Amino acid sequence: MPNLDSKIVLVTGGARGMGACHARNFVDAGARVVIADVLDDEGRSTASELGENALFVHLDVSSEQSWTDAIEAARSHFGSVTSLVNNAGIELAAPLHETPVEQWDKVIDVNLKGVFLGIKAVIPDMLSAKSGSIVNIGSGAGLIGYENMSAYTSTKAGINGLTKTAAIEYGKHGIRVNALHPGIVQTPMLKDTMDSNADLKQILNDSVKFQAIGRMGETNEISEVISFLLSDRASFVTGVSLPVDGGLILGRATPLA
């Protein structure tokens, strides 16, 4: 396991799903972790399970003021944030021409503007420290296309451009910025998506069936790679767009009979 001993990691969307698993993994690796989410009850309960090295703060990633408040709360409890995982996200399943503009805007605000605001919020302390590591969570769906997911795939594709540009701007200051694209992983978000749209459920099940590694991912399989990217073992890795997806985007494999 990579060593995150001296790290203070803020993980957005850390109350449940993959984010909660990431938080657990970071604490196990020695980090102090700030779980930041809009889900106050679940966030507090996840943090309290992890003990004194975890703190919950309320954060709406789409609000710049909320970021200012969360970073200040983290700083006064643990110190300056050294590492950020922009994991919070929402999904929207609808045909493009039936996607209401307000819902499109909401997905962009959380999934893409939220990542921009997160980077903007942590960079001043990282510049002072001349070090830092940021991991932005995209999606395999943003590296290809997915029927009925135009808003979601657009935000996840946008994360690539943001990540590469931030990596170029801040590499000279000792700050690394990478993007990690999970494949299909069983979480509350995936369940909601599958329950809300039968066509998309079929598409996702087919994706898994014809993947090189023909099963869904486990949350821990994503957390392990993020821990590596945050750690000093990844000191020469920046600007990558890394799928951790069981081969989702490779093309179809024939399943074993």
Ligand SMILES: NC(=O)c1ccc[n+]([C@@H]2O[C@H](COP(=O)([O-])OP(=O)(O)OC[C@H]3O[C@@H](n4cnc5c(N)ncnc54)[C@H](O)[C@@H]3O)[C@@H](O)[C@H]2O)c1
């Ligand atoms: N589950 C998958 O198959 C899958 C695949 C690829 C990528 N992803 C991405 O992984 C990340 C985690 O997804 P998950 O499956 O664990 O979903 P999830 O719904 O279980 O967790 C997402 C978390 O983000 C939080 N969140 C939502 N809006 C927020 C806001 N405005 N401010 C702060 N927090 C907010 C939610 O409250 C929740 O705790 C997301 O970015 C998602 O797009 C998921």
